[in-house]
Amino acid sequence: MDLRTTRTATAVPTSANTILRGLGGLSVALLALTSLAACGSDNHSASAETPASTTALAQEAPVPPGTPVNVTLHEASDTAFVVASDQTSVKAGNITFKVTDTGKKDHEMVVLKLDGTAFDKLPIDSSTNRVSEDTNVGETGDPNLTPGETRSFTVDLAAGTYVMVCNIEKHYGLGMRSLLTVTP
Numbered sequence: 001m002d003l004r005t006t007r008t009a010t011a012v013p014t015s016a017n018t019i020l021r022g023l024g025g026l027s028v029a030l031l032a033l034t035s036l037a038a039c040g041s042d043n044h045s046a047s048a049e050t051p052a053s054t055t056a057l058a059q060e061a062p063v064p065p066g067t068p069v070n071v072t073l074h075e076a077s078d079t080a081f082v083v084a085s086d087q088t089s090v091k092a093g094n095i096t097f098k099v100t101d102t103g104k105k106d107h108e109m110v111v112l113k114l115d116g117t118a119f120d121k122l123p124i125d126s127s128t129n130r131v132s133e134d135t136n137v138g139e140t141g142d143p144n145l146t147p148g149e150t151r152s153f154t155v156d157l158a159a160g161t162y163v164m165v166c167n168i169e170k171h172y173g174l175g176m177r178s179l180l181t182v183t184p
């Protein structure tokens with residue numbers, strides 16, 4: 001800071017000082033209002049942004065391209081069967097699914113393209129107790145996996161939303177479905 005500028009600023013005549021003080025009072029009042037408003041909006045944006053950026057960071061965990069999607073199939077209880085995946089979002093392209101039956105029953109894994117229906121709200125056919133496989137884009141295939149078995153398959157997936165299901169009778173309804181988002 002220039003010393004001369006500081007000196008000039010302090011050497012203000014009394015009359016000017018009075019005017020400045022008056023203006024100062026106004027500015028203080030205005031400042032108070034502005035900072036109140038600013039505080040309000042700052043707080044809002046801060047509280048709104050923090051969880052959003054945290055979520056974004058969690059979803060953007062760097063997974064090298066070509067990393068297989070590891071899926072396990074098991075029964076958490078008699079009424080809760082599980083398709084568990086180590087990735088919920090992958091980039092479009094060739095995706096390898098490495099599927100392991102870690103349960104006590106036979107399972108399979110089918111990838112279905114979603115058409116707007118929620119991944120856990122697909123209609124279950126009341127006679128077969130299965131969901132439609134009309135949008136099947138890849139699966140572990142026949143025979144079903146037996147406990148302890150691992151099978152891999154690779155599919156070229158376009159961007160969109162998919163669900164990984166086990167479509168053995170009743171298993172989808174018991175919870176064997178897991179959302180997979182494929183990004184461009």
Ligand SMILES: [Cu+2]
Nearest residue numbers: 107166168171
């Ligand atoms: Cu199953």
